[in-house]
Amino acid sequence: MKMGILVLEGPYQHQAADSAYHFVKAAQARGHQIVGIFLYTDAVNNANRFIDPPGERNIAKRFDDLAAQGIPVVACTACAKFRGLRPDLKTEHVRLSGLGSLAQYLRDADRFVTFGD
Amino acid sequence: MNGVAVVMRKAPYGSVYTAEGFRTIVGIAVFELDISVLFVDDGVYALVRGQDPSQLSMKPLGDGFPTLTEFGVTKFFVHDQSLAERGLTLKDLVMDAEIVDSARIAQILETVGKVLPF
Numbered sequence: 001m002k003m004g005i006l007v008l009e010g011p012y013q014h015q016a017a018d019s020a021y022h023f024v025k026a027a028q029a030r031g032h033q034i035v036g037i038f039l040y041t042d043a044v045n046n047a048n049r050f051i052d053p054p055g056e057r058n059i060a061k062r063f064d065d066l067a068a069q070g071i072p073v074v075a076c077t078a079c080a081k082f083r084g085l086r087p088d089l090k091t092e093h094v095r096l097s098g099l100g101s102l103a104q105y106l107r108d109a110d111r112f113v114t115f116g117d
Numbered sequence: 118m119n120g121v122a123v124v125m126r127k128a129p130y131g132s133v134y135t136a137e138g139f140r141t142i143v144g145i146a147v148f149e150l151d152i153s154v155l156f157v158d159d160g161v162y163a164l165v166r167g168q169d170p171s172q173l174s175m176k177p178l179g180d181g182f183p184t185l186t187e188f189g190v191t192k193f194f195v196h197d198q199s200l201a202e203r204g205l206t207l208k209d210l211v212m213d214a215e216i217v218d219s220a221r222i223a224q225i226l227e228t229v230g231k232v233l234p235f
Contacts, residue, residue, distance in 0.1 A: 006233065008134070041137050078140075099144025106150060107119050112231040117132070 001032045004109030006102065008116030010042035011059040016115040017046050021062045023113060024071070036072040036105035037063070039094070044075040044085050047094040060091050067093030074101040120151045120229040125160030127235070129178045130170050135163045138235030139181055146188040153192040153229055154185070155222060156214070160235075161199045164210040183212040196222055 005024060009016035024034055039046055051060035067073035074097045075090065087096060106112055123142050129135045146152055156164055168177040182193070193214035200206065200216070207216060217225070226232055 008137075008235075040141075041133055099141060100148060102141070103145040103148035103150060106121055106145065106231055107148070109231070112233075114232070114234055116234065117134070 002035045002108060002110045003027055003032055004035050004105035004112040005037040006105075006112070006114040006116070007037065007039050007043035007046065008041050008114065010045035011048075011051060012053070013042075014117060016117065017043065017059050017063075018057075020113075020115040021059070021066070023115070024066060034066075034071045035108040036074065036101065037066065038102045038105060039063070039073065039075040039079075040102070041076070041079050042083070044079045044083055047073075047075045047080075047091050048085060048089055049091040050089060064091035064093050067091075067095075072101070072105075119149070120153070120231065121145070122153045122155055122226055122229040122232045124155045124157060124226075124232060124234045125163050126158050128159040129163045129168065130173060130175055134235040135160065136178055138233070139163075139178060141233060141235070142185055142190055143188060146185070146190050151229075152190045153194065153225060154182070154190065155194045155196070155225065157196040157199050157222065159199075159203075161195055161203060161205060161210075164195065164212065164214070165205065166209060166211050179211045194222065194225060 007020045011017050046063050073094045075094055077096045125135050125138050127134045168179045194217045195214045197216050197218050
């Protein structure tokens, strides 16, 4: 089954980003395809390449790893601008793009799951 | 056409959710998605007339929703119980919307299939 993902919360403050990651891993393990992950509002902070938590899971690296595998992971350009996440601060494989990407994932997916508050 | 339900659940200024829900509707409406907008729980406050968040240095949200028809978004549903619990009626709202009960909300979400909760 094709699945699309929307994340609405940033790293560490809220479980949404962790849950999204674990959901994606579990879905992949069951043979489902992830058509895209859209990082919206504070979730763009999950794509900050300077995230460096001593002794803890690195949430930014998790999403970057998913993107490196070939899953489209997009952080909202406007949300990034609002939060000072300049393109040079972004993790390597996550792309900045607009709501058109979200619309595309909504169209491509059989199921769509949102992780937020 | 692909159906999407955008659900407003939160009060309009306490978090960015309602504002971003609105921005999402505008952003995805041009991509041939059949959008239904639902207002439940504190989300019904997003439609209340006369909002003035100027002292918060924020822009009023309510007036934006009636303009969504210009983007081809015409399906608006407001949960009856959420309105009643807050002492509101259709007359308090900035626009005409279909007042629906919980069963109808469930039916809409099931029919549409893809749901974006804000």
